[in-house]
Amino acid sequence: METQSQIPTGDLTLLSDSASQFSSGHLHIHHYLRDDSPLIRHTLKNPDLALSDPECQIIKSDNTTTVGLIFRDSYKIAIKRYNTKNAWHRLRRTVRSSRAENCWHFTRILRSLDISVAPAVAWIQEIQVGLKGRSWFVSEFVDGISCLDHLKRDVPHAEIEKTLGEIVGILCKLRHKHISHGDLKATNILLSDQGPVLIDLDAMRQHKTESTYQQAARKDINRFLRNWQDNPVLLATARQLLSAQGFPTDPPS
Numbered sequence: 001m002e003t004q005s006q007i008p009t010g011d012l013t014l015l016s017d018s019a020s021q022f023s024s025g026h027l028h029i030h031h032y033l034r035d036d037s038p039l040i041r042h043t044l045k046n047p048d049l050a051l052s053d054p055e056c057q058i059i060k061s062d063n064t065t066t067v068g069l070i071f072r073d074s075y076k077i078a079i080k081r082y083n084t085k086n087a088w089h090r091l092r093r094t095v096r097s098s099r100a101e102n103c104w105h106f107t108r109i110l111r112s113l114d115i116s117v118a119p120a121v122a123w124i125q126e127i128q129v130g131l132k133g134r135s136w137f138v139s140e141f142v143d144g145i146s147c148l149d150h151l152k153r154d155v156p157h158a159e160i161e162k163t164l165g166e167i168v169g170i171l172c173k174l175r176h177k178h179i180s181h182g183d184l185k186a187t188n189i190l191l192s193d194q195g196p197v198l199i200d201l202d203a204m205r206q207h208k209t210e211s212t213y214q215q216a217a218r219k220d221i222n223r224f225l226r227n228w229q230d231n232p233v234l235l236a237t238a239r240q241l242l243s244a245q246g247f248p249t250d251p252p253s
Helices: 040-046 046-053 089-096 099-112 145-152 157-176 210-226 232-244
Strands: 002-007 018-025 026-030 057-061 065-072 073-082 120-128 131-140 189-192 195-198
Touching: 026 040, 040 046, 040 065, 040 120, 065 210, 073 089, 073 099, 073 120, 073 195, 099 131, 145 157, 145 189, 157 210, 157 232, 210 232
Parallel strands: none
Antiparallel strands: 002 018, 018 026, 026 120, 057 065, 065 073, 073 131, 120 131, 189 195
16 A cells, blocks of 8 residues: 655755655655656665566675665666664664665755765665664666776876865865765765765764764764875875865874
8 A cells, every 4th residue: 555745855955856755565765756757666665676676786785785776767776775684773773763864864965065976766664563674775876986996097196186175175065064974985985077976875974063073074084094095195195185174184093
């Protein structure tokens, strides 16, 4: 049985990004109306069926997450399933926002800050006997190379400065809102025709105090710098650009 209702999206989304929600069995589905079609709706009601489709390209599968790419309505979407490890994990998740919901929430916030992200299509929450189970985040596929793969090629120094400078610019925008990424490895930053794109937002947080933000931001910066430990030029350039914007770049004690 399917039930549907309109939900407000707040002032963070564009007018074209009004959202809706509906339920199908144990699944509670939130999606953008711009992506509404019979095929998309069928996919959202059966995300595991889509992941098991022979045409779905599984790019990651472990105890924590499963990620697949599949074409729907002439464009490619990414479906990321967040698994529950055990009953205790399921109970803990019941009193917290799911990682899929976190991705949905911060995709909207980052777009309002003019930070490029993979456009969200939907997030889905499984609920059985009042307990949250698995969740799914569905987004449009972003065609881009990771900044790690790009910068470790033989690229001119001017290109290195430009790319790292754009990433530092994103970190400045996040700092203004006390937002930390939570997993700032270089593979979570794609380079597209429009510039850097942040992905994997499930660990992102907006901090209520300056002190908690500073702690999380330092972890982000340290993780970002570790990407370039084996390349002195990249490491020195990243440190210089970060320091110029007031970010701490001293190694952790």
